[in-house]
Amino acid sequence: MSLLNGVTIIVGIIIGSGIFISPQVVLSNTGSVGLSLLVWTFCGVFSLVGALCYGELGTAIQMSGGDYAYFLLAFGQLPAFLLLWVTILIIRPTAQAIVAITFGQYLLEPFFGSHCETPESVVRLLAALCILILTFINMYSVKMATKVQDLFTAAKVIALIIIIITGLVYLCMGNTENFNNSFEGTTDDPKKIALAVYGGLFAYGGWNYLNYVTEELKDPARNLPRAIALSVPVVILIYVLANIAYFTAMSPEELLISKAVAVTFGQKLLGPMAWIMPISVALSTFGGVNGLLLTGSRIYFVGARQGHLPDAIAMISVKYRTPTPSLVLTCILSLMYLLSPNIITLINYFSFVTWTSVGISIAALLYLRVYEPDRTRPIKVKTNVLFV
Numbered sequence: 001m002s003l004l005n006g007v008t009i010i011v012g013i014i015i016g017s018g019i020f021i022s023p024q025v026v027l028s029n030t031g032s033v034g035l036s037l038l039v040w041t042f043c044g045v046f047s048l049v050g051a052l053c054y055g056e057l058g059t060a061i062q063m064s065g066g067d068y069a070y071f072l073l074a075f076g077q078l079p080a081f082l083l084l085w086v087t088i089l090i091i092r093p094t095a096q097a098i099v100a101i102t103f104g105q106y107l108l109e110p111f112f113g114s115h116c117e118t119p120e121s122v123v124r125l126l127a128a129l130c131i132l133i134l135t136f137i138n139m140y141s142v143k144m145a146t147k148v149q150d151l152f153t154a155a156k157v158i159a160l161i162i163i164i165i166t167g168l169v170y171l172c173m174g175n176t177e178n179f180n181n182s183f184e185g186t187t188d189d190p191k192k193i194a195l196a197v198y199g200g201l202f203a204y205g206g207w208n209y210l211n212y213v214t215e216e217l218k219d220p221a222r223n224l225p226r227a228i229a230l231s232v233p234v235v236i237l238i239y240v241l242a243n244i245a246y247f248t249a250m251s252p253e254e255l256l257i258s259k260a261v262a263v264t265f266g267q268k269l270l271g272p273m274a275w276i277m278p279i280s281v282a283l284s285t286f287g288g289v290n291g292l293l294l295t296g297s298r299i300y301f302v303g304a305r306q307g308h309l310p311d312a313i314a315m316i317s318v319k320y321r322t323p324t325p326s327l328v329l330t331c332i333l334s335l336m337y338l339l340s341p342n343i344i345t346l347i348n349y350f351s352f353v354t355w356t357s358v359g360i361s362i363a364a365l366l367y368l369r370v371y372e373p374d375r376t377r378p379i380k381v382k383t384n385v386l387f388v
Helices: 003-014 018-030 033-060 067-075 077-112 120-140 142-172 190-204 209-216 220-249 252-257 261-269 276-305 324-337 343-371
Strands: none
Touching: 003 142, 003 209, 003 220, 003 276, 018 033, 018 077, 018 190, 018 220, 018 252, 018 261, 033 190, 033 209, 033 220, 033 343, 067 077, 067 209, 067 276, 067 343, 077 120, 077 261, 077 276, 077 324, 077 343, 120 142, 120 276, 120 324, 142 220, 142 261, 142 276, 190 220, 190 343, 209 220, 209 276, 220 252, 220 261, 252 261, 261 276, 276 324
């Protein structure tokens, strides 16, 4: 995989469903437009520092598997084994299920509109179809999977650029009333602020996923940190500007009651072209599921290679040169999570476990600096203590 593929994997996974779900979570807990925008900026900078730490980890330990590989090297077999099974049973399948469900919801939006309830069974069926199609593509060809990732990443970025440009034009026309007294109503409850940050971090999740395919990246010592440095700041800029655009089109009250923020935005500002928004979000989430499958199956493959999973999962298709058994396992587990009746429950499962494993991985970075100071490190980050 090239540097461009690395950038599109990171951008494509981060910009999945979060930017279309989390604005309501952040606003409802901050209580004001001003603090909401500050939280989005803080979460972006926080994620960038963490991503740079993973850049150091990925270039010092050029092994696929991401967090699992770092646990294995720093803390030994047992912690790595436990993380592997938590990743298999919770982190990866819930993430794919969340994004696939969002795909189904937005794909049906133009047909049912805001006045009719979208049939939940049809949403889950479309989510399952999305996972099955993308699993087949990833089983057939890594090259095809990366092309799908490149294409759908471009589509989702274009969709957000449409939102940003439309919102900024509307703002420049003098529609600034939603930014007057922007800190009015700001909460002083630390718990609510923490929940707002939690929601923002969910939207930025995915910046560490390129580390799961390190062995397939060309010249990872150069391209891994470059991909991180190029992609994460772009996402921060897009997210902050997208939220400004949302607040330009909608009052805080309208945003909070909206079933689908991007759809409401389109209805208010795009007129007859409002159908672009739900289709664009569907494309965005489709690409997000592909990125999760592309990177997630590799941790199963690496775990089996280390003897922590059955040997069959470490097998690669001779004909297609893809980790077919691990992709099939990922697909089955993701389909099982589609049976969960509540997407918020899935988000809570995903967020808590993911950020716990990320924190321990950064601790592994500190541990290796102390106990393996002579290990080759093409880059060395000075801000990792701040991230911990």
